[in-house]
Amino acid sequence: MTTEAREPAGTASHGLRRGLTNYGDPDFALYLRRSFARSMGYSTELLQRPVIGIADTYSGFNNCHRHFPELIEAVKRGVLAAGGLPLVFPTISLGEVFLNPTSLMFRNLMAMDTEEMIRAQPMDAVVLVGGCDKTVPAQLMGAISANRPAINLVAGPMLTSRWHGERLGACTDCRRFWAKFRAGEVSRDEIQEIEGNLATTAGTCAVMGTASTMASIAEALGMILPGSAAIPAVHADRLRAAEATGRAAMRLAAEQVTPDHIVTPASVENALRVLLAIGGSTNAVLHLTAIAGRAGIDLDLNHLNQLSDSTPVIVDLKPTGPHYMEDLFAAGGIGAVLRELKPLLHLDCRTVAGETLGERLARPGGPVDREVVRPLAEPLQGSGGLVALFGSLAPKGAIFKRSAADPRLFEREGRAVVFTSLEDLSARIDDPGLDVTPDDFLVLQNAGPLSPSGMPEAGYLPIPQKLARAGVKDMVRISDARMSGTAYGSIVLHVTPDAASGGPLAKVRNGDRIRLSVESRRIDLLVSPEELARRPAPTPPVPPRGYARLYRSEILQADRGCDFNFLRKAPLGTDR
Ligand code: FES
Numbered sequence: 001m002t003t004e005a006r007e008p009a010g011t012a013s014h015g016l017r018r019g020l021t022n023y024g025d026p027d028f029a030l031y032l033r034r035s036f037a038r039s040m041g042y043s044t045e046l047l048q049r050p051v052i053g054i055a056d057t058y059s060g061f062n063n064c065h066r067h068f069p070e071l072i073e074a075v076k077r078g079v080l081a082a083g084g085l086p087l088v089f090p091t092i093s094l095g096e097v098f099l100n101p102t103s104l105m106f107r108n109l110m111a112m113d114t115e116e117m118i119r120a121q122p123m124d125a126v127v128l129v130g131g132c133d134k135t136v137p138a139q140l141m142g143a144i145s146a147n148r149p150a151i152n153l154v155a156g157p158m159l160t161s162r163w164h165g166e167r168l169g170a171c172t173d174c175r176r177f178w179a180k181f182r183a184g185e186v187s188r189d190e191i192q193e194i195e196g197n198l199a200t201t202a203g204t205c206a207v208m209g210t211a212s213t214m215a216s217i218a219e220a221l222g223m224i225l226p227g228s229a230a231i232p233a234v235h236a237d238r239l240r241a242a243e244a245t246g247r248a249a250m251r252l253a254a255e256q257v258t259p260d261h262i263v264t265p266a267s268v269e270n271a272l273r274v275l276l277a278i279g280g281s282t283n284a285v286l287h288l289t290a291i292a293g294r295a296g297i298d299l300d301l302n303h304l305n306q307l308s309d310s311t312p313v314i315v316d317l318k319p320t321g322p323h324y325m326e327d328l329f330a331a332g333g334i335g336a337v338l339r340e341l342k343p344l345l346h347l348d349c350r351t352v353a354g355e356t357l358g359e360r361l362a363r364p365g366g367p368v369d370r371e372v373v374r375p376l377a378e379p380l381q382g383s384g385g386l387v388a389l390f391g392s393l394a395p396k397g398a399i400f401k402r403s404a405a406d407p408r409l410f411e412r413e414g415r416a417v418v419f420t421s422l423e424d425l426s427a428r429i430d431d432p433g434l435d436v437t438p439d440d441f442l443v444l445q446n447a448g449p450l451s452p453s454g455m456p457e458a459g460y461l462p463i464p465q466k467l468a469r470a471g472v473k474d475m476v477r478i479s480d481a482r483m484s485g486t487a488y489g490s491i492v493l494h495v496t497p498d499a500a501s502g503g504p505l506a507k508v509r510n511g512d513r514i515r516l517s518v519e520s521r522r523i524d525l526l527v528s529p530e531e532l533a534r535r536p537a538p539t540p541p542v543p544p545r546g547y548a549r550l551y552r553s554e555i556l557q558a559d560r561g562c563d564f565n566f567l568r569k570a571p572l573g574t575d576r
Contacts, residue, residue, distance in 0.1 A: 014050055014051075014124055015047070015048065015049060015050055015051045015085070015122065015124065016030070016033055016034065016037060016047055016051060016122050017030055017122070018051070018122040018123070018124065019119075019120065019121070019122050020033065020122075021033065033122075034047060042085070046085050047085065049083060049084050049085040050083070050084045050085065050124040050125075050250065050253050050254070051084065051085050051087055051122055051123045051124055052079045052084045052085065052086050052087070052123060052124065052125050052126070052127060052246065052249045052250060052253065053087055053088075053089055053117075053118065053121060053123030053125070053126040053127070054072055054075055054076065054079075054086055054087065054088045054089070054126070054127045054129060055089060055090075055091050055114060055117070055118075055126060055127065055128045055129060055130075055139065056068060056072055056088050056089065056090050056091070056129060057090075057091060057092070057093035057094075057129060057130050057131075057135050057139075058072075058090075058093065059093035059095060061093065061095045061098040062093045062094070062095030062098070062132055063095060063199065063202075064095065064096070064131050064132040064155055064158075064202070064203060064204045064205075064211065064233075065093060065095075065130075065131060065132060065135075065155055065202075066202045067155070067202035067203070067233055067234065068129060068155070070239065071129060071153070071155075071238065071239065071242045072088055072129060072242070074239040074240075074242035074243045074246070075127050075129065075153065075242045075243065075245055075246040075249075076088070076246060077243050077246065078242065078243035078244060078245060078246020078247040078248075078249075078250075079127075079246040079247070079249060079250060080246075081243075081246075081247065082246065082247045082250035082251075083250065084124075084246075084249070084250045084253070086246065087121075087123065089117060089121060091110065091113045091114050091117060092106065092109060092110040092113045092114075092138075093110075093132075093135065094106055094107065094110055094132060094133070094134040094135050094138065095132055096132050096133045096134070096211075101452070101453045101454050101456060102453065102454050102455065102456035102457065103133060103134045104134060104286075104449075104454060104455050104456070104482065104562065105454035105455075105551060106134070107134040107137060107138045107141075107287075107290075107562075108138070108141075108551070108555075108562075108563060108564050108567065109547060110134065110135065110138035110139075110142070111137075111138040111139075111141035111142040111145070111567070112142065112567070113142070114128065114138060114139050114141075114142025114143065114146075115141075115142035115143070115145045115146045116142075116146075118142065118143065118146040118148050118150070119146045119148070123148065124148075124149065124253035125148065125149035125150065125151070125249040125250070125252045125253035126143065126146075126148060126149070126150045126151075126249070127150075127151055127152075127153055127245055127246060127249050128140075128142075128143055128150060128151070128152045128153070129152075129153045129155075130152065130153075130154065130155070131154050131155025131156070131203070131204045131211055131215070131233075132155070132204055132211055133204075133209070133210040133211050133214070133283065133485075134287075136152065136154060136211070136214040136215065136218055136287075137214055137287035137288075137290065137291060139152060140152065140218065140221075140223060140259075140263075140291045140294075141290055141291055141294045141563070141567070143223075143259050144259045144260070144263055144291065144294040144295050145294050145567065145569075147258045147259055147260055148258060149249070149252035149253050149255075149256060149257055149258055150223070150252070150258075150259055151223065151224065151225070151245055151248055151249050151252060151352045152218050152223045152224045152352075153224065153225075153228070153241065153242055153245045154204075154211075154214075154215040154218060154224060154228065154229060155202070155203050155204050155211070155233050156203050156204070156215075156230075156231050156232050156233035156234075156235070156238045157203050157204050157205065157206050157211075157212055157215075157230065157232055157233060157324075157325035157326065157329075158170060158199060158200070158201045158202070158203035158204065158205065158206045158232070158233060158325075159200070159201045159203070159206065159232055159233075159234060159326055160206050160324050160326060161197045161198070161199075161200040162197070163193065163194055163197045167324070168194065168197050168198050169198070169205070169206030169207055169318065169324045169325075170198045170199040170205045170206055170207070170486070171198065171199075171205045171207070171209060171484065171486040172207045172209075172318040172319040172486045172487070172488065173194075173198060173318075174198050174486070175460070175484070175486065175487055175488070177191060177194045178191070179462075179463070179468065179473075182462065182463075182465055182468050183465075183468040183469055183471075184469055201232075201233060201234050202233045202234055203232060203233025203234065204233070205485075205486055206324045206325050206326065207317055207318035207319060207324055207325065207485075207486050208278055208279060208280060208281070208315065208317040208318065208319070208320070208325070208328075208485065209281055209319075209484060209485035209486035210281040210283040210284065210287075210484065210485035210486075211485075212229075212230075212280075212281075212317075212325050212485075213275060213278065213280035213281040213283070213284045213485055214281075214284060214287060215229040215230070216229050216230075216274055216275075216278055216280065216334050216337075217271045217274060217275060217280070217284055217287075217288060219274075219334045219338075220267070220270045220271040220273070220274035220275075220334065220338065221262065221263055221267050221268070221270070221271045221291075222262045222263075222267055222349055222350060222351030222352060222353075222357065223259070223262060223263070223351075223352055224245075224352065225241055225244055225245055225248060225352065225353055226335060226351065226353050226360050227241075227333055227334070227335050228241040228245075229333060229334045230325055230328045230329040230333040230334060231329055231333075232325070232326050232329060235329075248352055248353065248354070251354055252352060255354070257350070257352070257354075259295070260295060261350050262349070262350050262351065262352065263291065263292070263294075263295045263297075264295070264297075264349065265297050266346035266348070266349050267346070267349040267357075268288065268291075268292045268295075268297050268299065269307070269346060270345050270346055270349060270357065271288055272288065272299075272303075272304060272307050273307060273311050273341055273344050273345060274334070274337060274338070274341065275288065275384075275385075275386070276304075276307060276308050276311040276313070276384030276385055276386060277311050277312065277313060277314050277315060277337060277340075277341055277384070277385075278313075278314075278315040278317070278337060278385070279313045279315060279317070279319075279320040279321075279380075279381075279385035279401075279403040279404065280385060280386070280485065281484075281485025281486075282386060282399045282401050282482065282483055282485065282493050282494070283457075283482055283483075283484075283485055284485070285301075285304065285386060285399055285494070286482070286494070286558055286561050286562055287561065288561075289559070289560060289561030289563075290560075290561030290562060290563040291561075292561075293560065293561055293563050293568045293569065293570075294563070294567065294568065294569055295569060296568075296569035296570050299561070301388035301390075301397040301399075301559060302388070304386065304387075304388050305387060305388050305521060307384065308383055308384030308385075308386060308387050309383055309384070310344065310383075311341070311344060311383065311384040312376065312379030312380070312381060312382050312383060312384070313379055313380045313381040313383075313384065313385050313403050314337065314340055314341075314373060314374040314375070314376060314379045314380060315328065315337060315372065315373055315374075315380075316371065316372055316373075316374065316380055317372070318486070319404045319485075319486055319487060319488040320380070320385065320403045320404045320488075321380065323371070323372050327369070327372050328372055328373070330369060330372075331368055331369035331371075331372035331373050332365060332366055332367065332368040332369065332372075332373055335360075335365055335366075336365060336366075336368045336373045337373055338357070338360075338361060339361055339365050339368075340373065340374075340375060340376045341376065342361055343376070345357060347361065380403075381402075381403055384403075385401060385402065385403030385404070386399060386400070386401055386402070386403070387399075387400050387402055387518060387521060388400075388521065389492060389516075389518070389521050389522060389523040390521060390522065390523070391515075391522040391523045391524040391525075392504060392524045392525050393478070393495060393504050393505060393508070393514060393523045393524055393525040394492075394495045394496055394503075394504070394505075394523050395496075395497070395503075395504070396496040396497055396557065396559045397494070397496050397558075397559050398478075398492050398493060398494055398495045398496065398523055399492075399493045399494045399558075400490075400491070400492050400493070400518060401483070401491070401493075402518055404487070404488045404489070405474070405488070405489060405490040405491065406473075406474045406489075406490050409474060409475070409476050409490040409516075410490070410516070410517075410518035410519065411516070411517050411518065411519060412439075412441075412476060412515070412516050413513055413514070413515045413516075413526070414439055414440050414441035414476055414513070414514055414516075415437075415439070415440045415441065415511055415512070415513060415514075416440070416441055416443045416508050416509070416510060416511065416512040416513070416514055417434070417435070417436045417440045417441070417442050417443065417510060418443045418445065418508055418509060418510050418512075419442070419443065419444050419445065419461075420445050420446060421445065421446045421447070421451075421453075422444070422446075422447055422453055422456070422458055425444055425458070425461065429461070429462055429464055429465070430462075430464060430465040430466075432466055434464055434466070435510075436464050436466075436467065437467075438467055438472045438475060440475070441475070441476045441477070441478055441514050441516070442461045442464075442475055442476070442477045442478070443477075443478045443479065443505070443508050443514070444458065444459070444461055444477070444478070444479035444480075444481060445479070445480070445499040445505055445506055445508065446480075446498075446499045446500055446506070446540075447459070447479055447480055447481035447498075447499075448479075448480030448481065448494075448495070448496075448497075448498020448499055448500055448501070448503075448505075448557075448558070449480075449498055449500075449555050449556070449557060449558060449562045450498055450500035450501045450539070450540070450552065450555060450557075451480070451498065451499070451500040451540065452500075452540055452543075453481075454551070455480070455481055455482055455498075455558070455562065456481055456482065457481065457482045457483055457484045457487075458479065458481040458482075459477065459479045459481040459482055459483040459491050459492075459493040460477070460483045460484065460487040460489060460491060461477040461479065461491075463475060474489050474490050475489075475490065476490050476491075476492070476516055477489065477490065477491045477492070478491075478492040478495065478505075478514065478523070479491075479492070479493065479495060479505075480493075480494065480495040480496070480498035480499055480500075480503070480505055480558070481493065481494075482494065492516065492523055494558035494559075495523075496557045496558045496559045497557055498557065498558070499537070500539055500540055501539060501557070502537040502539055503537075504525055504532065506537035506538075507525075507527075507532050507535040507537055508525060508527075509535070512525060512526070512527050513525075513526040513527075514526065550564075551564075554566060554567075556568075556572070560572070
């Protein structure tokens with residue numbers, strides 16, 4: 001008797017029968033798989049059901065995911081209630097502050113792990129449970145490449161805490177109080193007290209940092225359930241969203257709705273609009289570029305500028321405003337933002353909820369707190385939070401978060417004070433003898449994607465201590481590094497090509513003049529081409545082995561989202 005004869009009709013390539021281990025005998029492979037699955041105590045009835053994989057990123061090294069056991073139980077409940085078999089599997093987890101040299105270096109590794117485990121294991125759909133900064137983009141990248149029915153579930157933000165009556169939330173307040181400590185305004189005892197009160201619940205950082213931005217983008221793309229981006233991690237609604245996500249995964253499996261139905265040029269543009277309107281993290285430009293690249297969509301920084309011109313900032317969260325993610329949840333969440341942006345959005349995009357964005361937004365929304373989500377006609381800022389700069393210092397672009405910067409520094413020319421590496425920065429930034437004034441431009445080299453440091457969030461260069469103690473709060477800072485989405489300042493990031501690949505940034509010397517014009521979208525090094533040609537730009541050696549070698553060989557520049565070239569849907573040629 002063949003295995004086909006033993007199975008209900010229509011199940012031949014579904015559930016546990018999918019992707020059998022190859023022994024040259026499919027019947028034996030299925031028999032063996034079932035036998036081992038039964039060793040886990042499942043009934044034969046359950047083993048006949050569609051299988052929903054649940055990618056679990058719980059880790060002792062990831063504080064943001066510490067509630068995942070409870071969240072995943074709720075997903076399983078939803079799958080079981082809808083007639084499926086939930087099977088949880090682990091993947092790499094990336095806890096932002098626990099990784100060296102930086103979490104971005106491992107985003108692509110996590111994306112590969114996620115993609116391969118979705119593809120290799122017998123699941124009809126997958127629920128991807130993530131949250132901390134790099135985990136959601138990694139899961140989206142992996143799921144798009146695997147292209148099996150998929151739905152994301154995000155951790156949700158932390159709740160804020162209190163210190164001496166003041167509201168605290170990771171991590172804008174982490175940086176704010178550290179700057180005060182450096183300036184001598186907060187004592188060592190006080191900073192230790194603050195340290196214990198910045199992050200006090202499960203969940204992702206409490207402000208519009210990278211994790212919250214990526215959750216918002218996932219909702220705008222249509223890859224998480226409507227209304228679920230901003231629900232606090234510890235709120236019962238988060239568990240209800242988890243249960244509903246399990247049910248939705250069953251529907252996606254039945255209808256064979258794969259990520260390529262959802263992540264399209266139109267939905268990517270919707271996500272960009274939301275990114276600009278929420279004053280979101282600069283990191284999200286990298287991540288969305290990489291996510292789009294997995295779907296064969298090229299995200300161009302000139303296009304970002306076009307959208308930025310016509311997308312006002314309407315959300316007043318830290319680091320650009322006073323509010324936190326729990327306030328956005330209470331104010332109506334990303335649904336309220338999408339309703340305001342409706343005239344600018346592509347409404348025919350499908351979502352994992354089984355409806356289009358237009359159908360979602362046709363339903364009446366709830367009350368909106370206008371202190372947090374402004375009407376489109378009365379925005380906080382008339383144009384988007386992010387802008388791309390181009391010029392002789394960054395021929396392939398750089399990113400500037402104008403919504404979180406001091407407009408008095410937007411049109412400037414300054415003298416370069418150069419730090420050649422992160423080590424040089426930490427050795428000299430607080431040197432009382434450092435030749436620096438508040439009008440200078442601080443320049444950091446060799447912190448980009450091809451550097452050994454792997455593009456850390458070091459672009460928020462500290463104000464030199466002697467200036468900080470004199471009351472200087474902001475200066476123009478330029479680097480090929482990234483910046484935390486929770487940070488604030490007049491900071492030019494992602495300078496491309498980076499210094500480690502021999503870009504113009506590598507050739508800046510102390511005393512060079514640099515011109516910044518946010519209005520003209522320019523960042524120029526005012527040094528003649530002849531002089532630049534005389535200056536060396538050494539590139540670091542390729543590491544001898546392991547993931548570091550793969551990373552260094554394949555990593556693309558920031559304008560391509562720092563993905564690995566061979567993981568893009570359409571790999572680039574030698575002119576990257
Ligand atoms: Fe995980 Fe901020 S450290 S989101």
